[in-house]
Amino acid sequence: GNSVTQMEGPVTLSEEAFLTINCTYTATGYPSLFWYVQYPGEGLQLLLKATKADDKGSNKGFEATYRKETTSFHLEKGSVQVSDSAVYFCALTVNTGGFKTIFGAGTRLFVKA
């Protein structure tokens, strides 16, 4: 079946530290991969995406590379800010007749000033 596994949180970092949130997936077929971010009290927002192997998605200083050989899509940022504190969800979409998206459990990030 299709599933997404993320590293458990919370992840606590100091401002300007390097961030990595690991994500691996299993999929029947060739998925598109996404990272979404959820700020407190809000819905999810699309952060970045990659649709084929070796694609790099990037947005707001965040990056993730679609690695088919390791079935991974790790999220990275070189220097986090307090405003990056949120929950981050890795997700995949496969055309199983419905293009529904499967989400990981989420990783909470706290950034301290």
Added chain:
Amino acid sequence: DTGVSQDPRHKITKRGQNVTFRCDPISEHNRLYWYRQTLGQGPEFLTYFQNEAQLEKSRLLSDRFSAERPKGSFSTLEIQRTEQGDSAMYLCASSRDREVNGYTFGSGTRLTVV
């Protein structure tokens, strides 16, 4: 366009009551999705519409749950005879045909069953 709107933002109901939530998607998006999110978990797929047709339902969607999208515009999600286990955040999302663009989510409706 103001994005995906959900109403109400919060709903507290007594066990056994019926509740209905509304979602207004982005107007040019023909696909609409309902998800449920419990504390500390990622969103779980419930159902999806392409235009007015409901094309897939999760096994999570028991027969107490029903969703409609008349005329392919807004959608409603009704829960009958609510149970405490229904307490969750109900999220609506919409997208165009090309899902590789990802979804646009609403802010959700938080349901508390007491």
